[in-house]
Structures are given as structure tokens and as C-alpha cells.
Amino acid sequence: MKKIYSSLPLVFFFILTIFFFRQLILKEDPSELPSVLIDKSLPIIKLEKLAEYKLFNRENLLLLKEPSLINVWSSWCAPCKIEHEFLLAMSAEYNIKIFGINYKDDKKDAINVLKSSGNPFYAIGRDEDGIQSINLGVYGVPETFIIDANGNIRYRHVGPILEYDMKNTILPILNSIK
Amino acid sequence: MKLITLTLFFIFSSIALTHSQVSYKADNTEAYELYEELRCLVCQNQSLLDSDAPLALDLKKLVLDKLEEGKSKEEIKLFLVERYGEFILLKPTFTIKNILLWVGPLIFVIFGFFTTFIFLRKNPLTKEENVNLTNIEKERLKKIIDRELKE
Amino acid sequence: MIIELGHYCLALVLTISFFQFMIPALGVRFNSNSLMKSSFITAYLSFTLILLSFFSLVYAYVTSDFSVSLVAKNSHSLKPLIYKISGVWGNHEGSLLLWVLILTFYSAAVALLGRKLPLKLISLVLSCQGLIASAFISFILFTSNPFIRLFFPEVEGEGFNPILQDFGLAIHPPFLYLGYVGLSVTFSFSIAALLVGKVDTIWVKWVRPWTLIAWVFLTIGIALGSWWAYRELGWGGWWFWDPVENASFMPWLAATALLHSSIVAEKRDTLKAWTILLAIVAFSFSLLGTFIVRSGVLISVHSFASDPSRGLYILMLLIFFTGGALLLFAKKASHLKSGSLFQPLSREGALVINNIIFASAAATVLLGTLYPIFIDAINNSKVSVGPPYFEAVFIPLMVPAILLCAFSPMLSWKRAKLENIMERIVAVFLCSIILTSILVFIYNGSASAFLGVFLGFWLILGTIYEFIMKVGTKISFKKFINRSLNLPRSAYGMSLAHIGVAIFVIGVTVSSAWRIDIEQPITIGDKVIINNIELNFLSVNNVNGPNWIAERGVFEVLQKDKNNEFLYPERRFYPASQVNTSEPAIMSNYIFDLYIVLGESINNNKSYTLRVYYSPFLNWIWLGIICMALGGILSLTDRKHRLGYTTKINSANVNK
Numbered sequence: 001m002k003k004i005y006s007s008l009p010l011v012f013f014f015i016l017t018i019f020f021f022r023q024l025i026l027k028e029d030p031s032e033l034p035s036v037l038i039d040k041s042l043p044i045i046k047l048e049k050l051a052e053y054k055l056f057n058r059e060n061l062l063l064l065k066e067p068s069l070i071n072v073w074s075s076w077c078a079p080c081k082i083e084h085e086f087l088l089a090m091s092a093e094y095n096i097k098i099f100g101i102n103y104k105d106d107k108k109d110a111i112n113v114l115k116s117s118g119n120p121f122y123a124i125g126r127d128e129d130g131i132q133s134i135n136l137g138v139y140g141v142p143e144t145f146i147i148d149a150n151g152n153i154r155y156r157h158v159g160p161i162l163e164y165d166m167k168n169t170i171l172p173i174l175n176s177i178k
Numbered sequence: 179m180k181l182i183t184l185t186l187f188f189i190f191s192s193i194a195l196t197h198s199q200v201s202y203k204a205d206n207t208e209a210y211e212l213y214e215e216l217r218c219l220v221c222q223n224q225s226l227l228d229s230d231a232p233l234a235l236d237l238k239k240l241v242l243d244k245l246e247e248g249k250s251k252e253e254i255k256l257f258l259v260e261r262y263g264e265f266i267l268l269k270p271t272f273t274i275k276n277i278l279l280w281v282g283p284l285i286f287v288i289f290g291f292f293t294t295f296i297f298l299r300k301n302p303l304t305k306e307e308n309v310n311l312t313n314i315e316k317e318r319l320k321k322i323i324d325r326e327l328k329e
Numbered sequence: 330m331i332i333e334l335g336h337y338c339l340a341l342v343l344t345i346s347f348f349q350f351m352i353p354a355l356g357v358r359f360n361s362n363s364l365m366k367s368s369f370i371t372a373y374l375s376f377t378l379i380l381l382s383f384f385s386l387v388y389a390y391v392t393s394d395f396s397v398s399l400v401a402k403n404s405h406s407l408k409p410l411i412y413k414i415s416g417v418w419g420n421h422e423g424s425l426l427l428w429v430l431i432l433t434f435y436s437a438a439v440a441l442l443g444r445k446l447p448l449k450l451i452s453l454v455l456s457c458q459g460l461i462a463s464a465f466i467s468f469i470l471f472t473s474n475p476f477i478r479l480f481f482p483e484v485e486g487e488g489f490n491p492i493l494q495d496f497g498l499a500i501h502p503p504f505l506y507l508g509y510v511g512l513s514v515t516f517s518f519s520i521a522a523l524l525v526g527k528v529d530t531i532w533v534k535w536v537r538p539w540t541l542i543a544w545v546f547l548t549i550g551i552a553l554g555s556w557w558a559y560r561e562l563g564w565g566g567w568w569f570w571d572p573v574e575n576a577s578f579m580p581w582l583a584a585t586a587l588l589h590s591s592i593v594a595e596k597r598d599t600l601k602a603w604t605i606l607l608a609i610v611a612f613s614f615s616l617l618g619t620f621i622v623r624s625g626v627l628i629s630v631h632s633f634a635s636d637p638s639r640g641l642y643i644l645m646l647l648i649f650f651t652g653g654a655l656l657l658f659a660k661k662a663s664h665l666k667s668g669s670l671f672q673p674l675s676r677e678g679a680l681v682i683n684n685i686i687f688a689s690a691a692a693t694v695l696l697g698t699l700y701p702i703f704i705d706a707i708n709n710s711k712v713s714v715g716p717p718y719f720e721a722v723f724i725p726l727m728v729p730a731i732l733l734c735a736f737s738p739m740l741s742w743k744r745a746k747l748e749n750i751m752e753r754i755v756a757v758f759l760c761s762i763i764l765t766s767i768l769v770f771i772y773n774g775s776a777s778a779f780l781g782v783f784l785g786f787w788l789i790l791g792t793i794y795e796f797i798m799k800v801g802t803k804i805s806f807k808k809f810i811n812r813s814l815n816l817p818r819s820a821y822g823m824s825l826a827h828i829g830v831a832i833f834v835i836g837v838t839v840s841s842a843w844r845i846d847i848e849q850p851i852t853i854g855d856k857v858i859i860n861n862i863e864l865n866f867l868s869v870n871n872v873n874g875p876n877w878i879a880e881r882g883v884f885e886v887l888q889k890d891k892n893n894e895f896l897y898p899e900r901r902f903y904p905a906s907q908v909n910t911s912e913p914a915i916m917s918n919y920i921f922d923l924y925i926v927l928g929e930s931i932n933n934n935k936s937y938t939l940r941v942y943y944s945p946f947l948n949w950i951w952l953g954i955i956c957m958a959l960g961g962i963l964s965l966t967d968r969k970h971r972l973g974y975t976t977k978i979n980s981a982n983v984n985k
Binding site: 002003006007009010013014016017019020021022023024034 | 602606609610613620624626640641644647648651652655656658659662663699702703705706711
């Protein structure tokens with residue numbers, strides 16, 4: 001009996017180390033978080049119109065009946081400028097419909113970006129105070145969501161989409177859900 | 179005498195407790211309480227209350243708006259959990275999944291008392307041992323007596 | 330050149346400390362006194378060489394030698410001298426060197442003071458210390474070498490995190506490590522006792538002062554860290570239940586339990602296996618803390634730049650030392666004889682409950698801190714365990730501990746009669762209830778405020794009452810003074826530490842229950858009124874510091890019947906590291922703290938977000954901690970605990 005008691009601490013410690021090993025070996029960044037909206041239906045988002053650009057809402061995406069992207073961007077965000085060319089490539093070369101959410105941005109600045117570097121977006125809506133993006137569980141800009149033909153969120157990409165991300169994650173996922 | 183003290187105690191504590199219902203933190207206590215229980219997602223380990231990050235400010239505004247709409251604290255939490263996951267709650271939910279976390283402390287205490295109980299029952303203090311002092315005790319007793327004598 | 334010398338010394342100590350482990354162990358095995366005695370020499374030698382090695386690194390920092398990689402990364406020639414020196418331990422590599430320095434310092438101290446201890450015991454202790462030292466030095470040399478030179482020296486350093494440039498934080502790590510590493514001494518003593526297979530009074534008398542030393546340093550170290558967080562982070566709080574904070578809190582809780590259980594072990598010759606286990610656990614918590622802080626397995630505000638390979642190495646060290654010690658414990662603990670017995674209602678009984686509570690508290694903090702890892706592994710979901718959880722579970726644990734603390738010193742050893750102390754308990758209870766009710770009624774507090782203030786009064790009154798009873802009642806005043814002067818210092822130490830706890834509890838309760846927060850935009854010329862204190866925002870000036878530029882807000886504080894004072898919160902910019910920080914301004918006195926933070930400027934520098942925290946009695950928190958630490962120091966100066974004292978009794982016994 002006494003023996004069992006005195007080996008209890010060792011047993012607990014052993015269990016503890018298993019968890020530590022797992023955490024170390026996975027080398028996961030504990031601050032990186034998966035989206036909880038994956039495989040859930042796109043929530044309702046109420047956006048405002050940006051100048052002459054076509055506005056969109058949840059129904060437009062559902063009626064589309066094909067996979068599409070939602071990209072949250074802003075003119076003041078430096079990484080957004082980097083991914084801009086890949087967004088253009090996807091809409092032009094791969095004919096993917098990208099819906100842009102202009103996040104907490106100045107109207108003029110946003111229009112300037114679209115005029116000067118090209119418009120990759122099929123439709124655009126403004127989220128002036130950032131509240132609508134919270135519905136999507138957005139942490140910051142840029143973020144990109146892949147929506148399937150039924151209007152379900154399938155994937156979330158945090159940070160800019162670079163060439164590697166486009167070729168190795170975004171496009172394959174889009175192809176697989178077609 | 180005892181009766182008087184008991185009544186006194188009751189009067190005082192009841193006064194104090196009825197009084198205590200009024201909170202000092204003025205009008206937006208609910209909002210503050212929520213801020214304290216929600217995590218600033220883009221910071222390292224800060225609550226919304228402590229954070230100035232843009233997303234935290236937006237979330238604070240959202241909380242205030244929802245409260246004005248008349249939503250309850252629980253509804254707001256649920257709304258945010260649906261969008262950001264349970265990670266946003268600094269106080270994990272009281273559910274089966276987190277049962278270990280919540281009953282853990284109680285188990286530790288019960289286990290401690292249980293072990294002590296077994297230890298004491300196995301080795302009860304008998305009268306005999308009460309008389310037989312250990313050597314250290316004898317030494318100490320002698321010292322005490324010596325000191326008292328000196329005084 | 331000096332750097333290479335330091336590097337060489339460190340490498341040399343790796344060998345020496347390995348000898349310090351091996352030779353005495355062989356000496357014990359083959360019963361050779363001369364082999365065992367070698368441990369003293371190696372202990373002194375290791376300390377001297379590590380000291381040289383440490384100073385060579387300090388020298389590199391002070392002279393801003395940017396050919397050393399570590400200095401180039403973490404220092405800057407414009408930094409004030411004190412922060413250049415504290416920069417030595419403001420990073421992973423340097424702080425480990427400090428860790429090892431302190432470890433060898435303790436080994437040398439144990440060797441010096443333990444000359445008269447049984448040779449077998451002391452050489453086993455030093456052997457264990459040597460093993461710990463060689464493990465950590467190899468960790469430094471193989472994964473985190475601070476002495477690496479750059480092939481192309483830098484012209485200027487990269488500076489270091491500006492919020493770490495603070496006096497409190499500069500001296501925080503040395504104190505914290507003196508506490509953490511101090512627990513290695515009791516750990517080694519426990520290993521030695523398990524190996525010898527005997528826990529006698531000499532052992533206990535030696536362990537108690539060393540625990541006390543570690544506990545005092547740990548208390549001060551944690552408090553300094555918390556004080557820094559309060560003044561520097563600008564959130565108005567002082568404890569955030571962050572993993573790194575918890576990592577220092579767990580050993581503290583274990584050490585507090587150990588402190589109390591060693592009293593029972595010393596006075597009553599029982600609870601010995603438990604005391605040994607606590608000593609092992611306390612040091613294991615220090616190692617665990619090192620792992621958590623440096624491996625990056627958890628999210629924290631304060632973690633060092635983390636590196637998985639280092640994490641793996643520390644995990645190996647943790648498994649080796651803790652696992653090994655617990656294995657030894659599992660094998661040997663059942664052979665330890667438990668000594669004299671006691672009834673549940675006795676001083677021992679009360680101290681056992683104290684131990685159950687503190688051990689549970691430590692286990693709870695461990696559970697809460699590591700829970701995100703568990704749940705992630707079990708069902709792959711992410712949860713946060715933050716302050717609301719810890720407050721919810723910690724307060725119910727601590728309330729009985731404090732209730733018990735006031736009257737357990739009144740209980741007699743072995744078996745106590747409740748009737749004897751019932752009268753006192755009732756008296757103290759009523760006094761504190763009445764005082765609390767009046768105060769809470771006048772100042773309009775909540776139920777939790779009532780509880781906290783009551784506990785504070787209860788503990789203060791109970792402790793004072795107990796002290797008076799110990800001296801004696803119904804005696805003349807002169808005799809009372811005489812007798813109280815004759816009381817051992819450890820009695821004073823205990824009372825002071827317990828009163829410190831009470832002051833701390835009152836500080837915590839009042840400062841949170843009556844705290845007022847204000848967050849609003851403010852323009853120059855505006856005023857804010859907070860609890861009858863008027864704050865006028867007069868102007869914003871630009872100021873230059875040694876390595877920063879800042880916008881400094883000027884606020885006039887007007888109180889009724891008092892001279893006006895000024896507060897200067899700053900928004901600093903550090904060009905070297907391109908970082909903005911906010912320096913809160915704090916007006917602090919024994920009644921309240923007024924804490925203001927100048928936030929971001931809005932509308933092109935015309936207005937700012939202002940945050941104001943009014944926390945009454947906040948200084949009582951620090952005062953309470955100071956009393957606890959002073960109580961510990963006072964106990965240490967007790968003749969009975971003076972290191973080396975017991976050896977005299979021992980030799981006297983032998984002479985008989």
C-alpha cells in the first residue's frame with residue numbers, strides 16, 4: 001500500500017512528460033488558431049457599397065453555385081499589396097470569382113489601389129468599422145476564405161497568399177471541391 | 179452573553195450583505211466583466227480589458243453594442259464562441275469536456291484528506307505513546323525546565 | 330581575449346562539476362573519506378571559475394564588445410550602464426549562466442557551512458549539486474553558448490526590448506534565480522537522505538533554513554517581477570496568471586508547503602517522507618518553469634525567444650532529475666520510519682491541512698497552466714485558461730488556509746483541546762466581523778470585499794492575540810516586555826509573516842473591489858474627475874531620453890486640502906529597436922494608487938486615449954509581501970536556524 005502511494009508522483013510525472021513530448025515534437029505554434037467556421041455555412045454579412053463597384057451579400061455567393069474566395073483586405077495593409085498580384089492572377093488566369101471585403105479602410109485610398117494596381121474582385125463590399133468581419137472570425141488583414149458551391153466555408157488562410165500558397169493550397173482545394 | 183454576540187453578528191453581517199448588492203463600478207459593470215473574461219485574440223495572453231489592439235477595440239465596441247441591444251452576457255459569449263472558438267473565453271466553459279479542469283482542485287483536496295485519514299488511522303495515537311517522550315522531546319523538556327529555573 | 334577566458338572557464342567547470350558528482354559518489358561507494366572530501370574543493374573551485382566566466386561576460390557587455398554575438402544582439406552602446414549589466418541576464422543564454430553561477434554559489438555555501446555535517450551526507454549532497462551543475466553547463470555549452478564570437482563584428486548592437494529596461498526587472502532575475510536554485514539545495518539534501526536511507530533531526534534542521542532562504546528570495550523575486558509588470562505594462566494589474574508567472578508561483582507554493590511541513594518534521598519527527606517529496610517537487614517545479622519559459626510550448630507575454638531543440642534538452646534534464654528523484658523516492662520512501670504521532674486536532678494536524686491546501690493549490694496552478702496542452706492533445710481543441718478560472722478556484726482554496734492560519738499557532742502539539750482556544754477564536758471572530766461590517770457598510774463594498782477584509786482582520790487580530798498569549802497574560806507590563814524580548818526570533822518571524830499575509834489579502838481585496846477604471850478620449854485642457862480627485866490635462870511635451878524619444882503628457886492632480894501634484898505619463902519611442910511603449914505615471918501613497926496611461930493619439934495629436942485606474946490600498950500588496958519576506962529573514966536570524974548551529978549540538982552529543 002505504502003509502495004503504491006510513493007510511486008504515485010512518478011506515475012503522474014510520467015503522464016505529464018508524454019504531453020510535453022507531444023507538444024514539442026508537433027512543433028505547433030500555440031498561438032496559431034484554426035477557424036471554428038470551417039465546414040459551416042457562411043454567416044450573414046452586411047456590407048456597404050464602394051463607389052461604382054458591384055456589392056455582394058451572402059445570397060449572391062449562395063446563388064453562384066460554384067466555389068469562390070472571400071478576401072479581406074485593406075489599402076493600409078502592407079501584406080495585402082504583396083498578395084494583390086496573386087489575387088489578380090487567380091481571377092484572370094484561373095477564372096476564380098473573388099469577393100473582396102474592404103476592411104476598415106478609407107474610401108478614396110481603397111479606390112486608388114483598385115485603380116492603380118488592378119481590380120481582382122468580382123464584387124466588393126465595405127466593412128467600415130470592422131464589425132461585419134468579426135462575423136467571419138477575422139483576426140486581421142489579409143485573410144482569405146474558400147467557400148464551396150453550397151456556401152460553406154472550407155478553408156481559411158491567414159496572412160498574404162504568396163505564389164507557393166496559391167499553387168499548393170488554394171488552387172488544389174478549389175479544384176477538389178469543384 | 180452568547181446570545182447577544184450572536185444577534186450582533188447577524189445584524190452586522192446582514193447589513194453588510196444587503197448593502198453589498200450595489201456595485202461600485204458604476205454603470206458599465208457588465209461590459210467590464212465581459213472584457214475581463216474575453217481574450218484579446220491577437221495579443222499574447224491579454225484580456226480585452228487590458229488591450230489596445232485594434233481588434234480588441236472592435237470587439238469591445240461589439241460587446242457594448244450587443245449589451246445595448248439587450249443581449250445577455252451569455253448570449254454575447256456564445257456569439258463570439260461561434261466565430262472565434264472557445265479559445266476566446268478566458269474562463270473555460272463548465273462542461274463535461276472541461277470537467278477535469280473544474281473538479282481537479284476538489285479532487286486534490288479530497289485526495290489529500292483521504293491520504294491523511296489513512297495515515298492517521300493506521301497509526302493511531304495511543305495513551306502509551308503519549309507518556310513516552312522521544313529523546314528529542316526529553317532534551318527539549320530539560321532545556322525548558324533549565325531556562326525556567328534560571329529565570 | 331577575456332571572453333575566450335570566460336568560455337574556457339565554463340568548459341573547465343563542466344569537467345570539474347562532473348568530478349564533483351563522480352568522485353564523492355565513488356567515495357561513498359568504497360567508503361573512502363579522502364574521495365568524499367574532494368567534493369569540498371571541487372565546489373569552491375567551480376564557483377570561482379564560474380564567477381570568472383560570468384564577469385568576463387559582464388565585461389563584454391559593459392565595454393559593448395559587439396564582436397560577441399550575444400552582446401551584439403542584446404545590447405546597445407547608448408544603454409545606461411545599469412541596463413548594460415542587467416542585459417547580461419536579460420536573455421536566454423546569459424540568464425542560464427546566471428543560473429549556473431547561483432547554483433555553484435549555493436554548492437560552495439553548502440560546502441563551507443556544512444563542514445561539520447556527517448561526511449557521507451554532505452558529500453552526497455555536493456555530488457548531487459555537481460550533477461545538476463554539469464547538466465546545466467553542458468546545456469549552455471551545447472545549445473546556448475553566450476561566448477560565441479561573430480566573424481564580422483557589428484558596429485552597433487541591436488538594443489534590447491525597451492520594456493525590459495527597468496530597475497525592478499534588472500534585479501528581478503537574480504532574486505528569482507536565488508529562489509529557484511536555492512531549492513536545489515533542499516532537493517540535493519533529499520536525494521542524499523533517500524540514498525543514505527535515514528532522515529534524522531540533523532537533516533531536518535539543515536533543510537529548514539535552506540528552504541527558508543530559497544523561499545525568501547523567491548518571494549522577493551516574484552514580487553519584483555509583479556511590481557515591474559504593474560509599473561511597466563500599463564494595464565493597471567499586477568498579476569495576470571500568465572504561464573510564466575504561474576511557473577514561478579508553483580515552486581513558491583510548494584516551498585511554502587515545505588516550509589510548514591519541515592516545522593512538523595523538525596519538532597515532531599514525523600511527515601518525513603512527505604517533506605522529502607515536497608523538496609523534490611519544489612525543485613522540479615523550478616525546472617518545469619525553466620522548461621515552460623524557454624521551450625515555447627505555451628503562449629505567454631513574457632517568454633524568451635524559444636527554440637524547440639532547447640526545449641527538448643530541458644525536457645530531458647527535467648525527466649532525468651525529476652524522474653530520477655521520484656523513482657528513488659518510490660523505491661526508498663516506504664523504508665523511512667515515520668516518527669511520533671498526533672491527533673487530527675493538534676498543531677501538526679493544522680499544519681497538515683495547510684500542506685494539503687498548498688499542495689492542492691500548486692497542483693491546481695499546474696493543471697490550469699497545462700490544461701490547454703492536455704485538451705489540445707486529447708480532443709484537438711484550443712481553450713484558454715485565464716485569470717477568471719484561477720480566481721474562481723484559487724479563492725475557495727485559500728480562504729480555509731487563512732482561516733486556519735490565525736488559530737493554528739494557538740493549538741498545542743500532539744493533541745489539542747478545542748475548549749482551550751474556543752474563547753479566543755470567538756473573540757477574534759466577533760471583533761473582525763464587527764470591524765469588517767462597519768468598514769464595508771461605510772464604504773459600500775461587495776460580498777467578496779466583505780470576505781477579503783474579514784479574512785485580513787481575522788488573521789491580524791488572531792496573530793496578535795496569539796503572540797500576546799505566547800508571552801503571557803496577567804503579568805506586569807515590565808515582565809511582559811522582558812518576556813517578549815526573550816521570545817525566539819522565529820516566533821517574531823512567524824507572526825510578522827502571517828501579518829504580512831493579512832496585509833496582502835487586504836491590499837488585494839480592497840484594490841480590486843474598490844478599483845475604478847476610466848477609459849476615454851481626452852484633449853489638452855480637458856479634465857477628468859475620479860473619486861474626488863481632479864485630473865487636468867495641461868500639455869504634451871517632447872522629451873529625449875538616453876536611448877529614446879517621448880511625448881510626455883503633463884497632468885495636474887488636484888485633491889481637496891492638498892497641494893497639487895503633477896503626473897507625467899509618456900509614450901516612448903526607441904529608435905534602436907523601432908518600438909513604441911507606454912510609460913504609465915503612478916501617484917502612489919498608502920491610501921491609493923492613481924495610475925494613468927497615455928494611449929494612442931487620435932485626430933492628429935490633438936487628443937489621446939486616456940486610461941485612469943484608481944486602486945485604493947494597492948501599496949498594501951507590496952507592503953504585505955515585504956512583511957512576509959522580512960518575517961522569513963527574521964526567522965533565519967534565529968539562533969536555532971543559523972546555518973551550522975546544529976552541527977555544534979551534534980558534535981557535543983558525540984563528545985558525550
